[in-house]
Each structure stands twice: as C-alpha cells, then as structure tokens.
Amino acid sequence: MNTYIHSVSLDPTKCTGCTTCMKHCPTEAIRVRNGCAVIDAERCIDCGECIRNCTNNAKKSICNSFDEIKNYKHKIALPAPSLLAQFDNLDNIGYVLQGLLDIGFDEVFEVAKGAEIVSEHTRLYLRTEGIRKPVISTACPVITRLILIRFPFLKDNLIPLLPPVEVAAHMAVEEAMKKNPELKREDICTCFISPCPAKVSYVRNGFGSYKSEVDLVVSMSEIYFQLLNVMKRENACDMPSQAGRIGLSWAICGGEGSALLNDKIIAADGINNVISVLDQIEDGNIPPVDFVELNACPSGCVGGVLTIENPYVAKNRLHTLRRYMPVSLVPPSEEGAYIPENSFFGELPEYRPLNRLSDSIGESMRLMSKIQALRKELPGIDCGSCGAPNCRAFAEDIVMGNADRNECVIAYKDFIKKYIETYDGGEKVDGE
Amino acid sequence: MVNEMAEPLIFHFDVDGDNFTSAGQASVQVKKNLRQLGIDPETIRRVSIAMYEGEINMVIHAKGGEADVIVSDESIEIILKDTGPGIANIEQAMQEGFSTAPDNIRSLGFGAGMGLPNMKRYTDYMHIDSVVGEGTTITMRVNF
Numbered sequence: 001m002n003t004y005i006h007s008v009s010l011d012p013t014k015c016t017g018c019t020t021c022m023k024h025c026p027t028e029a030i031r032v033r034n035g036c037a038v039i040d041a042e043r044c045i046d047c048g049e050c051i052r053n054c055t056n057n058a059k060k061s062i063c064n065s066f067d068e069i070k071n072y073k074h075k076i077a078l079p080a081p082s083l084l085a086q087f088d089n090l091d092n093i094g095y096v097l098q099g100l101l102d103i104g105f106d107e108v109f110e111v112a113k114g115a116e117i118v119s120e121h122t123r124l125y126l127r128t129e130g131i132r133k134p135v136i137s138t139a140c141p142v143i144t145r146l147i148l149i150r151f152p153f154l155k156d157n158l159i160p161l162l163p164p165v166e167v168a169a170h171m172a173v174e175e176a177m178k179k180n181p182e183l184k185r186e187d188i189c190t191c192f193i194s195p196c197p198a199k200v201s202y203v204r205n206g207f208g209s210y211k212s213e214v215d216l217v218v219s220m221s222e223i224y225f226q227l228l229n230v231m232k233r234e235n236a237c238d239m240p241s242q243a244g245r246i247g248l249s250w251a252i253c254g255g256e257g258s259a260l261l262n263d264k265i266i267a268a269d270g271i272n273n274v275i276s277v278l279d280q281i282e283d284g285n286i287p288p289v290d291f292v293e294l295n296a297c298p299s300g301c302v303g304g305v306l307t308i309e310n311p312y313v314a315k316n317r318l319h320t321l322r323r324y325m326p327v328s329l330v331p332p333s334e335e336g337a338y339i340p341e342n343s344f345f346g347e348l349p350e351y352r353p354l355n356r357l358s359d360s361i362g363e364s365m366r367l368m369s370k371i372q373a374l375r376k377e378l379p380g381i382d383c384g385s386c387g388a389p390n391c392r393a394f395a396e397d398i399v400m401g402n403a404d405r406n407e408c409v410i411a412y413k414d415f416i417k418k419y420i421e422t423y424d425g426g427e428k429v430d431g432e
Numbered sequence: 433m434v435n436e437m438a439e440p441l442i443f444h445f446d447v448d449g450d451n452f453t454s455a456g457q458a459s460v461q462v463k464k465n466l467r468q469l470g471i472d473p474e475t476i477r478r479v480s481i482a483m484y485e486g487e488i489n490m491v492i493h494a495k496g497g498e499a500d501v502i503v504s505d506e507s508i509e510i511i512l513k514d515t516g517p518g519i520a521n522i523e524q525a526m527q528e529g530f531s532t533a534p535d536n537i538r539s540l541g542f543g544a545g546m547g548l549p550n551m552k553r554y555t556d557y558m559h560i561d562s563v564v565g566e567g568t569t570i571t572m573r574v575n576f
Contacts, residue, residue, distance in 0.1 A: 153473040153477045282480065283481055356469070356470040357468050358470070364470050368468065368469060372443075
C-alpha cells in the first residue's frame with residue numbers, strides 16, 4: 001500500500017498533453033492519457049523535474065499559503081540557506097532576516113544553523129565503528145525516497161540523522177517555549193521557506209514513524225515577493241547571521257560534503273547524475289570514499305524549482321556572501337562527544353520495490369517475456385505519442401493491461417498503409 | 433521461493449568494445465529488469481557486480497562481446513562470450529592483483545586485478561572456457 005503524500009500535482013485545465021514532462025521524468029512515473037498527463041503516485045519521487053520542464057505551468061507544488069501563519073499566536077520563520085542567494089546586491093544577511101520579521105513572523109531561526117549542527121553530528125557519525133560506507137546523505141528527501149524504491153541495497157548506507165530543517169524546527173520550538181512560558185506547542189508555528197516540493201512531501205510524511213516538527217511549508221517564490229516589498233537598503237539593520245560559511249554552503253552542491261573537512265567525499269547534483277552515481281555505488285565501482293552528498297536539483301538546493309534566481313547566479317551570490325563569514329558558529333565537539341538521541345530518526349519506511357510486475361517471480365518472468373517480445377515489434381523510436389515515455393514502457397503498459405496497442409501511431413500508420421495497399425474493392429478515384 | 437514453473441527468460445546484450453565510457457550499461461539494464469521481476473536486492477547486487485566486472489573485462493581485453501543473462505526458476509546465469517585474445521593461464525588470472533591491463537586503462541582506475549576474483553566471489557558458480565587466440569566464454573551462476 002502506498003500512503004505517501006506527494007506535493008507535486010497537475011492542473012488538468014492547463015495541461016495540453018504535450019509529453020514534455022513525461023519525457024523528463026526520471027522514474028517514468030508519468031503517462032499521457034486522453035490528452036492529459038497523469039502521475040503515478042507509487043513511482044513519483046517529488047523531484048520536481050516535471051515542474052521544471054512544463055511549458056504550460058500545469059505542474060505545480062502544493063505548499064501552504066503564507067497567510068496560514070495567521071492562524072498561530074507565535075510564528076517562527078525557518079528560511080532555507082538558499083533563500084539568501086535569491087537577492088541581487090545583498091551584502092548583509094540581516095536584511096533578509098529583518099524582512100522576515102517585517103512581513104509578519106515573530107522570530108527567525110536560520111536552517112543554516114541546523115545545518116551546521118548536522119555537519120558536526122555527521123563528522124561524529126563518520127567516526128562510528130561498523131557503519132556501512134560510503135555514508136549517504138539524507139538531507140535531500142528525493143534521494144532518500146529514490147534509494148528506498150530503486151536502490152534498496154543502499155538503504156543501510158543512509159545516514160540516520162534528521163535533516164537541518166528538522167533540527168532547526170526542534171531548537172526553535174524549544175527556545176520559543178523557554179522564552180515564552182505561556183505558549184503551548186499548538187500556539188507556535190514553525191514555517192519552513194522551501195526551495196523545492198520534495199521538502200513539502202517530506203514534512204507531510206516524516207521518516208517512518210517520525211513526525212516532522214515543521215508545521216507549514218511555504219514556497220520560496222511566494223516569500224520572495226513579500227520580502228521584496230519590505231527589504232529597503234535605507235533601513236538600518238543589525239540582525240546578525242545565525243550561521244557561518246558551512247551552514248550557508250549547504251545551499252549548493254558540495255557544501256554539505258566540504259563541511260566534513262575531509263577529502264573523501266563525492267558530491268553530485270542533478271537527478272540523472274545522482275542515479276548514475278548510485279548505480280556505480282551499487283556495482284561496487286567507486287573509489288573508497290566516506291561520504292556521498294547527493295542533490296536532486298542542478299547545483300543543489302539553489303536549483304530547486306521553487307527558487308527565483310538561476311542556480312548558477314545564486315551560487316555566485318553565496319560565494320560572495322560567505323566571503324567574510326566565520327567558518328561555522330557551531331563549535332567542534334570535544335573529545336568523547338556523542339550525537340544526542342533526538343537527532344536520529346527511527347526506522348525508514350520498508351523497501352517498496354519500484355514497478356514490480358507481479359508478486360510471484362514466475363508470473364513476473366512470463367510477463368517480462370511478453371514485454372520483450374512486444375518491444376521488438378514496436379518501432380523503437382521512443383516518440384511518446386502513445387502516452388508512454390518510450391517503446392519499452394509502452395510494451396509494459398500494454399502487457400499490464402494499461403494501454404492499447406493501437407495507440408502507437410507508427411504501428412497504426414503501417415496498418416493503414418497495408419490496408420490501402422491490399423485494398424482491392426471499390427473504384428479507383430484518380431486516373432479514371 | 434518460486435513454486436510455479438516458468439520458461440527461462442533471456443536478456444541479450446551486445447557489449448560495445450569501442451566505447452569505454454559506456455561500459456557498464458548492460459549491468460545497469462540487467463539490474464532494472466531483475467528489479468521488475470521482484471528478485472531480492474542482495475541477489476540483484478551480486479549479479480550486477482559480477483556482470484559489471486565481466487563487461488569491463490570484455491571491453492578492456494577483447495574489444496567487446498556478447499552477454500546473456502538467463503533467469504530461471506532457481507538461478508540467474510550470466511554467460512559472457514568474446515572473441516578476444518583468450519587467457520593463457522587461468523589460475524594466475526584468478527589471483528587477486530594479477531592484471532594484464534595496459535597502462536592507459538590503469539590510469540582510468542581500472543585494471544587492479546580484481547575483476548575475475550570479484551566475479552568468483554559474488555557468484556555461486558563460475559567457469560572459464562578460454563582458448564588463446566580464439567576467445568573466452570565465462571559462465572557464472574547466482575542461486576536464489
């Protein structure tokens with residue numbers, strides 16, 4: 001049973017059935033049926049590639065609306081580090097933090113600070129005896145889900161640490177309740193300002209039995225426009241940044257890895273690159289590294305589909321912003337330090353194999369034989385007109401009873417051609 | 433584990449010997465197919481490592497070849513066939529660290545002499561049939 005809640009969704013009134021999203025989906029989760037794209041929830045990993053590639057704005061991410069913070073007494077903003085890279089000519093992070101207060105938040109807790117704590121805990125974790133290496137980051141929820149459904153053997157390589165946003169939410173709630181003893185947990189809202197739809201899904205689903213401490217997830221693009229209205233250079237601003245270079249760098253590919261202060265890391269970005277790295281790890285075909293950082297989006301979180309700025313420009317801005325920052329505001333742990341119990345998540349959800357043909361291996365083998373035979377008969381040009389991303393997927397859909405062979409336009413054309421060639425009845429119209 | 437009899441399923445691949453960068457494609461495809469069949473992850477991993485090593489060997493030493501993966505009720509058999517130079521001394525070739533890979537291959541990080549030993553380690557059965565000057569056929573089996 002799949003009870004996973006997705007945040008990527010489709011507006012059928014805008015969809016033209018053009019097949020662009022279907023062609024870009026890395027898990028072949030999309031089909032075009034009756035002129036409209038349909039997402040298979042079992043296969044979707046919320047990577048947002050379809051949102052990125054849709055030319056009709058028909059694909060979107062279901063986030064909370066910024067207005068929902070009004071339902072709470074005490075509102076805490078949790079800005080992702082990538083938010084800070086969205087603004088032109090920003091030389092002081094304080095302007096963004098102050099801006100968040102000006103648009104209606106009571107408090108700001110930078111996720112970058114949570115990230116620096118996770119970095120410190122990761123350094124400790126890597127020293128643990130008996131862990132499966134390479135350790136794979138769980139910060140990008142797309143990767144965690146991708147591994148669970150497609151690379152189950154690597155499940156035990158996932159680092160069982162809660163992601164930065166969760167650490168930040170925990171600390172922010174704890175601090176707020178200490179400062180304001182009259183507040184109950186339900187009076188407080190922790191609002192994550194997210195660069196991507198996957199974080200929205202993560203917050204709704206949690207990790208296994210773990211439930212997220214984040215209450216609302218608002219799209220970075222929505223907050224961006226709110227902030228532009230209030231961020232003014234003339235305003236004096238003395239809000240200090242809550243994190244250093246390490247925290248800020250989590251927004252770009254390589255940032256999480258370089259925080260380990262060790263060169264035995266691999267960092268990859270872009271969903272297809274990530275898949276080939278995972279394939280290589282599974283085949284035992286990578287150098288002996290300690291840690292693998294994987295980001296579904298190009299350039300890392302700054303490449304998320306809910307961001308405003310081009311990821312490469314954003315990356316450049318972060319480099320400028322972090323230039324005069326301290327390395328980290330979280331001190332390195334002392335000798336004998338350990339990772340607190342509440343920084344770990346419990347069990348991951350059980351392995352759910354991606355598109356298994358049948359529960360019985362014998363039956364699956366019979367089905368696959370049929371698929372292989374049918375695949376050879378199809379034209380093999382992977383045009384997508386039938387509503388499946390390629391001829392192999394179409395053959396599979398036909399065998400599984402989800403598609404009709406006549407939907408292949410090439411095969412249909414041949415059929416008509418043969419029909420005309422062999423047609424011997426009726427009178428010839430041309431030439432009399 | 434499998435109680436119904438089914439016809440063995442054969443996946444056939446031509447391993448392209450000219451393109452070193454695409455070596456490993458066949459093992460990725462095999463992995464996808466086995467996943468769809470519902471084969472357990474550990475078995476898939478063993479098959480794909482053995483297959484990957486074999487594929488690389490065919491590209492390095494024999495300018496490519498053919499690979500067949502036969503899935504039957506109780507095992508997965510991998511047959512790798514090439515018309516390359518053949519292996520003069522199989523016993524020596526099976527030793528960890530023994531390699532005849534040229535320097536340009538080694539500089540790419542391959543040729544550590546672990547290919548054949550890894551293939552043996554990850555499979556339940558392995559047999560090498562090789563004639564110098566004619567080619568090599570390697571048969572491996574992973575039982576469920």
